[in-house]
Amino acid sequence: MKLNFVKLSPAKNTTVLITDYVDPVFYQEIARVVMRYEYLGAEQVGFIVPPRNKNSRLRLEMSGSEFCGNAVLSAAALGIYKGLCREDHFCIESSGTALPLSCEVIVRAKNLSRMKAEMPKPDKMEQLKIDTGEKEIPGCLVQLPGISHFVTNCDLPRESYDQVMEILQSKSDAKALGIISYRELGGEKYEIFPFVFVRDSGSKVFEQACGSGSLSLGAYLHATEGKSILEVQQPGGTITVETGVKDYLTADVFFTCEGLVDIAENR
Numbered sequence: 001m002k003l004n005f006v007k008l009s010p011a012k013n014t015t016v017l018i019t020d021y022v023d024p025v026f027y028q029e030i031a032r033v034v035m036r037y038e039y040l041g042a043e044q045v046g047f048i049v050p051p052r053n054k055n056s057r058l059r060l061e062m063s064g065s066e067f068c069g070n071a072v073l074s075a076a077a078l079g080i081y082k083g084l085c086r087e088d089h090f091c092i093e094s095s096g097t098a099l100p101l102s103c104e105v106i107v108r109a110k111n112l113s114r115m116k117a118e119m120p121k122p123d124k125m126e127q128l129k130i131d132t133g134e135k136e137i138p139g140c141l142v143q144l145p146g147i148s149h150f151v152t153n154c155d156l157p158r159e160s161y162d163q164v165m166e167i168l169q170s171k172s173d174a175k176a177l178g179i180i181s182y183r184e185l186g187g188e189k190y191e192i193f194p195f196v197f198v199r200d201s202g203s204k205v206f207e208q209a210c211g212s213g214s215l216s217l218g219a220y221l222h223a224t225e226g227k228s229i230l231e232v233q234q235p236g237g238t239i240t241v242e243t244g245v246k247d248y249l250t251a252d253v254f255f256t257c258e259g260l261v262d263i264a265e266n267r
Helices: 024-034 069-081 158-171 211-225
Strands: 002-010 015-018 044-049 059-062 089-094 101-108 112-119 124-131 136-144 147-152 176-186 189-198 204-206 229-234 237-242 247-262
Touching: 002 069, 015 024, 015 069, 024 044, 044 069, 059 069, 069 089, 069 101, 069 112, 069 211, 069 247, 112 211, 124 158, 124 211, 136 211, 147 211, 158 176, 158 189, 158 204, 176 211, 189 211, 211 229, 211 237, 211 247
Parallel strands: 015 044, 059 089, 147 176, 189 229
Antiparallel strands: 002 015, 002 247, 044 059, 089 101, 101 112, 112 247, 124 136, 136 147, 176 189, 189 204, 229 237, 237 247
C-alpha cells in the first residue's frame, strides 16, 4: 500500500499526515509502521479526510481517534500549504472534539507557517494523587475531549513514567493519556516534559512537544492561579497557550518532507 504523506514539525513534535483516503480500520496498523525508525520516525500520525461541516476546510482524524493539539496546528498548516485554506482565518475539524476549531495563519513562508488554533475546553478537572508505593504524587487530571493529562509539579525520574502511566490507566478510560510534569521558570514561562500514551495503538512516547499537554497546563493554571497567557517550553520548542473565554495554541510548524510511504504487508 503506497500512501501520500506530509511530515510536519510543530516544536519538533513530528507529525505525519496521510493525505490519501484510508479505511479507518487500518489507521492503527498504518500509524504503527509510519512511526517506526526505518519508516518516517514520526511521534504521531493523523489522516486528512473531507470535513463533515460545510464551513470547515478539512478534517483531521488521529490514528487512535484521540485529540491532539499539535496535529491540529499541523493540519491547519497543511491546509495553507496545499491551498485548501486560502484565507487567513478558517475552520477545521478534528477527532476527539465535536465542534469545528477556528484557525489563523500568522506567518506564511515557503516551509514554515506560524499557526494559531482554537482548542476545546476541558470537560473536567479533578485533583488526583498517584500512589506508586514509594511515594504519593499529587496533581490534577485535566480531561479534554479525546485525551486526559495528569498535570503535576513533581519532578519525576524518567524511569518512573511507565509505572505512573500504568496507574493512571486504571483511573481513566480516556482514549489517550499524558503525564505533564512542569516547573515554573519565572514570569509566564513554564517548562514541561510530556509523556503520552494512546490506548488503541498502544504507543508510549516521550514527546518533543505536546499541544494538548501545554493546553492542560494552561487550563490548570488559569483555574488555580488566574493565568491567561503562558509560554510553555518543552524539549522541542515553545508553544504559546492562551486561556479565557476561548482557548488557543500558537506555534511554528515546519514542513520537513512529503512523498509516498510504502506500507509493506506483514510489517
